[in-house]
Amino acid sequence: MTEPLGNFWTAVVNGExxxxxxxxxxxxVDVLRTQLSLTGTKVSxxxxxxxxxxxLMDGEPVNSCLVMAYQCVGSEITTIEGLHGEKEGELHPxxxxxxxxxxxxxxxxxxxxxxxxxxxxxxYPQPSQExxxxxxxxxxxxxxxxxxxxxxxxxxxxxxxxxGST
Amino acid sequence: xxxxxxxxxxxxHLRPDGVGKxxxxxxxxxxxxxxxxxxxxxxxxxxxxxxxxxxDITGAEAMEGVLAVLTSKDVPGLNLFGIATPDxxxxxxxxxxxxxxxxxxxxxxxxxxxxxxxxxxxxxYEEWTPLDSPEAALAPGAPELHEHGPGNVLxxxxxxxxxVDEGFATCQHIVSETYYTPRxxxxxxxxxxxxxxxxxxGRLHVYAATQHGYKDRMQLARIxxxxxxxxxxxxxxxxxxxxxxxxxxxxPYGALLALRSGRPVKMHNSRKESVRAGLKRHPMKIExxxxxxxxxxxxxHRVRITADTGAYATLGAPVLNFCTEHCLxxxxxxxxxxxxxxxxxxxxxxxxxxGFGGNQxxxxxxxxxxxxxxxxxMDPWEFRRRNMRGKTDPGPLNQRILVxxxxxxxxxxxxxxxxxxxxQHPPANPASPPWIKRGVGAAIAMHGAGLGYGIPDxxxxxxxxxxxxxxxxxxxxxxxxxxxxxxxxxxxxxLFYCSTSDLSIVIGDTDRVPHSGSSTASRSxxxxxxxxxxxxxxxxxxxxxxxxxxxxxxxxxxxxxxxGIWLRGKSTESKAExxxxxxxxxxxxxxxxxxxSESFNDTSDTVDNAALISGLVVSxxxxxxxxxxxEWIFDTQFEYPTTPxxxxxxxYLYTYAAVAAEVEVNTLxxxxxxxxxxxxxxxxxxxxxxGFIGQIEGGSVMALGFTLTEDALMQDSRYxxxxxxxxxxxxIRDIHTNLEVEAIENLPEGDPFGPRGIGEIGSVALAPxxxxxxxxxxxVWVNRLPVPRDQLIKPLDVSLQKGVSST
Numbered sequence: 001m002t003e004p005l006g007n008f009w010t011a012v013v014n015g016e017x018x019x020x021x022x023x024x025x026x027x028x029v030d031v032l033r034t035q036l037s038l039t040g041t042k043v044s045x046x047x048x049x050x051x052x053x054x055x056l057m058d059g060e061p062v063n064s065c066l067v068m069a070y071q072c073v074g075s076e077i078t079t080i081e082g083l084h085g086e087k088e089g090e091l092h093p094x095x096x097x098x099x100x101x102x103x104x105x106x107x108x109x110x111x112x113x114x115x116x117x118x119x120x121x122x123x124y125p126q127p128s129q130e131x132x133x134x135x136x137x138x139x140x141x142x143x144x145x146x147x148x149x150x151x152x153x154x155x156x157x158x159x160x161x162x163x164g165s166t
Numbered sequence: 167x168x169x170x171x172x173x174x175x176x177x178x179h180l181r182p183d184g185v186g187k188x189x190x191x192x193x194x195x196x197x198x199x200x201x202x203x204x205x206x207x208x209x210x211x212x213x214x215x216x217x218x219x220x221x222d223i224t225g226a227e228a229m230e231g232v233l234a235v236l237t238s239k240d241v242p243g244l245n246l247f248g249i250a251t252p253d254x255x256x257x258x259x260x261x262x263x264x265x266x267x268x269x270x271x272x273x274x275x276x277x278x279x280x281x282x283x284x285x286x287x288x289x290x291y292e293e294w295t296p297l298d299s300p301e302a303a304l305a306p307g308a309p310e311l312h313e314h315g316p317g318n319v320l321x322x323x324x325x326x327x328x329x330v331d332e333g334f335a336t337c338q339h340i341v342s343e344t345y346y347t348p349r350x351x352x353x354x355x356x357x358x359x360x361x362x363x364x365x366x367x368g369r370l371h372v373y374a375a376t377q378h379g380y381k382d383r384m385q386l387a388r389i390x391x392x393x394x395x396x397x398x399x400x401x402x403x404x405x406x407x408x409x410x411x412x413x414x415x416x417x418p419y420g421a422l423l424a425l426r427s428g429r430p431v432k433m434h435n436s437r438k439e440s441v442r443a444g445l446k447r448h449p450m451k452i453e454x455x456x457x458x459x460x461x462x463x464x465x466x467h468r469v470r471i472t473a474d475t476g477a478y479a480t481l482g483a484p485v486l487n488f489c490t491e492h493c494l495x496x497x498x499x500x501x502x503x504x505x506x507x508x509x510x511x512x513x514x515x516x517x518x519x520x521g522f523g524g525n526q527x528x529x530x531x532x533x534x535x536x537x538x539x540x541x542x543x544m545d546p547w548e549f550r551r552r553n554m555r556g557k558t559d560p561g562p563l564n565q566r567i568l569v570x571x572x573x574x575x576x577x578x579x580x581x582x583x584x585x586x587x588x589x590q591h592p593p594a595n596p597a598s599p600p601w602i603k604r605g606v607g608a609a610i611a612m613h614g615a616g617l618g619y620g621i622p623d624x625x626x627x628x629x630x631x632x633x634x635x636x637x638x639x640x641x642x643x644x645x646x647x648x649x650x651x652x653x654x655x656x657x658x659x660x661l662f663y664c665s666t667s668d669l670s671i672v673i674g675d676t677d678r679v680p681h682s683g684s685s686t687a688s689r690s691x692x693x694x695x696x697x698x699x700x701x702x703x704x705x706x707x708x709x710x711x712x713x714x715x716x717x718x719x720x721x722x723x724x725x726x727x728x729x730g731i732w733l734r735g736k737s738t739e740s741k742a743e744x745x746x747x748x749x750x751x752x753x754x755x756x757x758x759x760x761x762x763s764e765s766f767n768d769t770s771d772t773v774d775n776a777a778l779i780s781g782l783v784v785s786x787x788x789x790x791x792x793x794x795x796x797e798w799i800f801d802t803q804f805e806y807p808t809t810p811x812x813x814x815x816x817x818y819l820y821t822y823a824a825v826a827a828e829v830e831v832n833t834l835x836x837x838x839x840x841x842x843x844x845x846x847x848x849x850x851x852x853x854x855x856x857g858f859i860g861q862i863e864g865g866s867v868m869a870l871g872f873t874l875t876e877d878a879l880m881q882d883s884r885y886x887x888x889x890x891x892x893x894x895x896x897x898i899r900d901i902h903t904n905l906e907v908e909a910i911e912n913l914p915e916g917d918p919f920g921p922r923g924i925g926e927i928g929s930v931a932l933a934p935x936x937x938x939x940x941x942x943x944x945x946v947w948v949n950r951l952p953v954p955r956d957q958l959i960k961p962l963d964v965s966l967q968k969g970v971s972s973t
Contacts, residue, residue, distance in 0.1 A: 039197035040190015042405070044355045045437045045890040052355055080190035091185065099184035101171070102856040105864060106647025107187030108355040108405030114188055129903075137897040140890060142353050142406050143647045145863030146898045147905055148856075151171075 009069050013038070014082030024070035028062075029053045031069055032079055040080035040111045044140075051139030054112035055079045061119035063138070080111035083118065094118055094156050103152035105143030113139045117153055125160055169907045174855035181652040181856070182666070183403065183645065194405050195373040196359040196434045203361065203430035204233050206423045207280040208416070209270040209287050210443060211262035214298075214512040214883030215311075216291040218260055223270060225286035231275040232283045233427035240422065243391030247414045249381060251479035253312060254515070256389055256418045262291070263311055264477035264512055265884055266443030273423040273431050296512035296883035300451070300472045303511045311477065311510045320475050321483035323490040323506035325563065333466030333501025337457030340466075341537045345454065345530040346950040348877035349474075350447035352519060353895050354646075356405020358444065359434030362420035370397050370421055374433075375404040377412040377644055378684030379676045389418050390425065397421075402674025404646035408868070409518035410445050411646070412686060413480050438888050445517035446878055448473045448485055448508075452493065452530040462542045464553050467499045471506035471527075473516070480517035482508045484621065487815035488614065489523030494562040495531040496573050496612040496822070497553045512883040520865065522687065524613050524930045525872060529951065532609040532934030537947060546938065547581055547589075550610055562612075565619070565809040565816035568919070572822035572848035573612060575910045579846040580608055580824035585906075586844070588828065592942055601833045601960070604841075607938025608826040611931040614817030615688045615923055616806040621815065623689070623806035626682040627697030629705045631798040635787030636670035637662060639698070640679040643690040648925055649857030653691055656854050661702050665728040668786055680801055688821070688923025689806055691853065695920040700802040708800075712792050713784045730785035807919055821922045822848040822910075825866075825931040827902075829939035836955030838940055840870055840902040843932070848910035849922040855909075858924055862907045865928025870902070871895045873933040874952050 009026075010019045013036060020035050029046075032038045032055070041064055044052035048063040055064045056078040083092045094117050097103065104110040113136065120127055120135030127135065132153055141149060171178050186192030223235045238245055238257035245259070246252040258267045270287050274280035297303040297311065303318040311318055334340060360374025370390070376382045379399040387394040404411065416433040424431040435443070455468040471489055475482035486508040493504060539549035554573055561567035580586050589606040617623040628640040639658060645651050654671050658664065672678050683693060706726060713731035714721035723734050790798065809818040828842040845862050852858045875894040879886040887893040913920075937948040946957055 033197075037199070038190075039193060042194075042355070043434075044357065047437075047889050047891050049890040050355065080188075083189075091188065095185075095188040098188045099180055102181070102860050104184070104187050105649065105860050106355065106404065106406040107183065107192060108194065110187050111190040133899045137899040140353075140355065140895060140897060142355055142408070142868070142895060143864045144860055145865070145867035145905070146896075146901050147863040148860060149898070150903070 009073060011072055011074060012076045014077070014079060022069055024068065026069045027065055028055070028067040028069060028072055028077070029064040032064060038079050038081050042108055042111060044108070049140070050109070051112040051116060052109050054115040054139060056115060056119060059122065061116050080115060083114065093159060094121070097152040097155040101152040101155055102148040103144065104148070109139060109141040113141060113149060117156070121156060126157060167909055167911065169852065169855055169859055169909045177656070177855050179652055179656050179854060179856060181649055182655060183651055192403060194356055194403055195361065195375055195400070196356055198361040198373055199432065200361065200363065200430040203432050204273045204275055204427055205277045205280045206271060206273050206420055206431045206433040207284050208268045208419050209284045210439070211258065211265055211267040211269060212289065213262060213291055213293050214265050214296040215294045216262050217294065218258060218262060218269070219290040219292055221269060222288040225288065226272055226283040229279065229283050229286060231279040232272060233275070233429060234273040234423050235270060235283065235287070236422055236426060237270045240426065241389060244388045247385050247389060247418060248479055249413055250481055250484065252385070254478035254480070264514060266514065267477070268419065271419040271423055273427045273429070298512060298880065298883045300474050300509035300511060303509050311512070318510040320479050320508040320510055321486050323486050323504070325490060325494070325502055325504040327564065328501035330466045330468050330501045330503035334455070334457045336459065337465050338460040339538065339541045340455060340457040341534055341541065342455045343533060343537065343949050345452045345533060347450045347526040347529060348447070348872065348951050349449045349514065349516070349880065350519065350872050350876050351441065351878045351893055352406070352408040352410030352445065353890065353893070354406030354408060354410055357435040357437055357440040358411060358415040359432070360416065360420060361430055361432050362424035363430040364424050364428060368396065370424060371400065372397060372417060372421060373400045374417050374420065375407065375411045375646070376401045377407055377646065377686050378642070379644070379674060380642055380681050381684060382414060382417055383676050385414055386417060386421050390421060399676045400674060402645045404644060407646040408520045409522070409686065412518050412684070413445060415444065437890065441878065441885055441888050441893070445480065445519070446514050447519040448475060448482065448516040448523065448526070450489065450526040452526060454530050454534050456534045456538060458538050458542065462544055462549055462552055464497055464499045466501040467494065469493050469504040473506070473508040474511050474513055475508045476511055476513045476515040478515050480515060482516060484617070484815065485518065485523040487618070489527045491562050491614065491815060491817070492524045493527035493531055495528065495535070496555050496610060498555045498559060513880050514878065514885065518686065520868065521926045521930045524611070524926070525869070525933065528609065528611045528930050529933040532931065533937060533949065536607070536934070536938045536941065547577070547586065547608060551577060561809065561816060563813045563816040565811040565813040567809060567818055567820060570848070570914055571912065572820065572910065575912065576822045576824040576846045576848050577610060579908055579910060580826055580844070583826060583844050585828060585842055586826045589942070593828065603831045603833055603943035604828065605939040605942030605944070606826060606828045607935045607940070607942060608824060609931040609934035609938065610824045611927070612820045612822050613927050613930055615692065615819045615821060616808065616817060617687055618815040618817050619808045619811070619813050623808070624681065624683050624803065625693040625697065625806055626680055626801065626803040627694060627701065628680045629698065629701040629800045631709065631786060631790045632670055633790060633795055634670070635785065635790040637664060637668050637786065638670040638672060640672040641694055641697070642673070642676070642679045642682045643685040643694065644674050646685070648861060649854055650685070650690055653854040653857055654694060657695060657698055661698060662706070662726040663728070664726060668729060683806070688925040688927070691921055691923045692819070692919060693806065696804065697802050699920065700804070701800045705800045708798070709789060712789055716792070717783050719783060724783060729782060730789065731783045733781045733783050819919060819922060821924060821927045823927045823931050825935045827932060827935040827939050829936055829943060831940055831943045831958050833944060833958060833960040836958040838874060838936070838953055838958060840936060842904040843902045844906045844908065845928060846908040846910065847924060847927055849924045849927065850913045850917070851911045851921050852909050853921050858909060859907050861924050862928035863905055865926065866905060866932055867896050867901050869929045869932035870900070872951060873936045877952055
């Protein structure tokens with residue numbers, strides 16, 4: 001390999017400050033997958049349609065194939081690897097619900113789907129059906145028919161509801 | 167039984183690969199890297215059809231960072247691949263036949279350099295006019311795309327019974343229709359790719375997705391000119407396949423580049439390249455003429471199938487066989503005249519795809535049934551019942567098939583369903599404006615499983631107690647999302663009443679698994695179950711006899727259980743109480759659903775054994791230390807069950823399905839929206855309810871795309887839809903949020919074949935149900951998929967229609 005070109009790129013990835021020397025025109029998805037070995041972020045359509053590469057950038061869901069490194073300098077990036085339950089090593093309630101409801105099959109869309117669900121529920125803790133569909137329609141899944149995914153999302157909402165009401 | 171989490175009870179089994187998938191920690195083969203790896207890329211053809219005049223790679227070879235540049239001259243063995251008919255060049259030498267054809271490949275130290283090196287390869291072509299349709303390819307004087315001719319016909323099929331002309335002469339009504347189906351794309355989320363690693367011993371390790379690792383290994387050995395043992399193929403986990411990764415795709419290039427450069431080579435197709443080079447579902451034109459008597463009995467059925475198989479054979483012939491078999495539906499028809507032809511063109515390569523030609527056939531045949539019922543002014547479901555094959559009638563090819571009640575069971579279950587009952591009184595939403603119309607439609611299907619008569623369909627498996635004291639099962643099947651690992655886990659727990667932590671499940675690695683055939687044709691679950699049926703008795707006997715020798719307890723007082731071999735308890739307690747004794751058993755066994763096959767459910771004495779557990783005698787870990795390790799290995803080999811009759815491609819085992827759909831059509835925009843769906847599936851006992859639901863729901867939504875939006879459009883043999891922004895698969899917004907799955911679990915008493923696979927059955931019958939519903943809503947008979955919106959748009963009023971008329 002030749003030496004990477006470009007200036008220092010800095011961002012907080014999954015809570016850790018990262019500094020890399022890369023071309024600023026590198027896509028965020030490549031920074032994550034190639035430079036940082038965070039392969040939980042998947043790559044599929046590379047035109048921002050499928051959502052497999054979805055990450056949170058300062059809390060907002062973005063297709064990391066459409067974000068250039070220079071656009072997220074100084075940002076806080078959360079990938080699927082940065083999601084966990086109350087303690088590190090535990091599943092986040094969204095992840096737990098996906099496992100329990102069978103909200104995945106091949107699993108390749110799942111990290112992006114979980115990230116989009118996180119963004120959806122951060123914004124609307126009790127989303128309507130319409131808000132769920134809007135929040136997740138940027139993530140394609142070819143395996144599940146979305147049934148298990150919807151049941152997983154609803155399970156998280158119900159759990160939150162239950163916790164909130166007790 | 168309506169299948170859902172609640173009705174599944176304790177059989178709702180969490181997938182062992184779930185945590186890795188939801189955390190992103192599971193490494194797919196395209197996620198793998200090695201520190202010294204290089205990047206491979208393939209140069210593909212600039213034209214769909216052309217003669218190659220020259221290829222100049224000198225510029226690319228001279229570039230810094232380029233480790234290898236390969237063309238056809240660099241293929242040591244056979245410069246061809248293809249699962250059944252190897253006619254696709256690894257690298258084209260003289261002629262290119264489609265836009266995905268490979269001409270050269272490079273390996274470079276960065277993806278960017280690999281791309282630049284590709285650009286530096288100079289190819290001169292003489293461009294020819296592509297044969298962009300079967301009609302063009304069959305026209306007199308059309309150039310022959312392959313030397314093996316005659317003409318551009320890959321394969322022909324034929325079923326002739328009775329005398330179809332005489333049959334039609336007796337008919338009261340005849341319906342003639344021509345059906346067209348799209349070039350559907352698998353659109354697996356993980357595109358093709360992997361890592362190719364040569365080791366210091368001269369072996370090549372291939373980490374790339376396939377549905378049949380051994381077949382890949384055989385083909386790669388043939389291309390490289392080495393022995394199969396020189397190659398190890400690791401092929402799971404896979405980010406979706408649906409039939410699309412069964413053929414070699416990047417493997418020949420990765421393998422040859424790795425051997426030439428001596429470095430690990432990473433390949434990963436972009437989506438655009440995946441579209442350009444990858445397989446699609448065969449677009450078909452199906453002409454059907456079906457005649458019925460005054461009483462509404464089908465007398466004669468004439469079918470002409472034309473399939474666009476694209477530039478290379480792959481499984482075009484078996485797909486046409488399957489379509490031919492299934493275009494008679496599950497009906498008794500005395501006079502039959504079917505001819506099919508699969509035609510080479512310069513379009514994208516068509517191959518294996520979930521449903522395997524059944525989808526196209528069933529769409530057409532069920533469309534005929536609805537049209538005929540309407541002519542008879544008869545309920546379409548009743549019309550089907552009258553014409554359905556009897557329980558003991560031969561199969562579509564007049565071959566003997568396994569006798570089951572599946573067909574009438576799915577028919578009756580659908581007949582009773584609330585959704586189908588709505589058909590009697592076409593639903594309307596009073597709150598909707600008048601241009602929103604609703605309808606309900608239904609369709610029925612019998613779908614063959616396994617590869618069929620005359621096609622080698624070997625199966626097998628291995629059961630062992632490994633050195634770590636785990637009950638290890640090994641198959642050459644692959645996990646591409648369907649939940650195979652979870653299903654195997656459940657089968658083993660059912661058999662041995664062990665806990666999941668006692669298990670080691672090995673798949674997807676030719677170095678570690680026996681040859682047990684491919685993961686295709688909805689066969690893996692059945693084959694794994696049959697293998698375990700054969701292996702369980704000798705394996706259990708061995709464990710019990712060794713445990714008996716160690717403990718001095720007679721082996722008939724011992725049983726397998728969680729952690730090891732247990733002492734049988736007293737047999738006076740009721741079975742329910744006994745099962746409740748062990749939480750693991752309760753978790754695994756759960757409550758068996760009513761109606762399950764006796765043979766599956768209760769014949770093995772493990773149920774009683776399990777019920778009698780009272781104390782651990784020896785652990786599996788201690789057992790494994792006894793004797794030589796090979797003494798603990800049990801293998802089996804057998805064939806997928808086929809009809810005894812000499813009918814090539816004819817199936818013996820079928821699954822049955824009925825599907826109903828409620829659809830809303832906006833007659834201003836032509837948009838059809840699926841509102842409600844019910845799938846009734848008769849496939850024997852449900853081993854893994856979560857997997858079963860997932861496969862039916864996923865298949866259903868894939869079929870929704872087939873019906874309403876998906877078509878990889880080509881113009882002049884070039885793709886117009888090159889990515890997921892223009893090729894539209896359903897999103898969460900487009901699906902039918904109400905989707906019910908009803909499983910009929912009965913099998914004949916003593917059935918030796920166990921649970922049937924359901925990988926395809928959810929995808930085959932939705933299209934005709936939707937188009938029937940559209941007809942009820944709008945009066946339009948749709949004969950083309952995806953449903954053309956313009957056909958569903960109604961003019962606002964007659965004066966407007968007149969206003970645009972030239973008269």
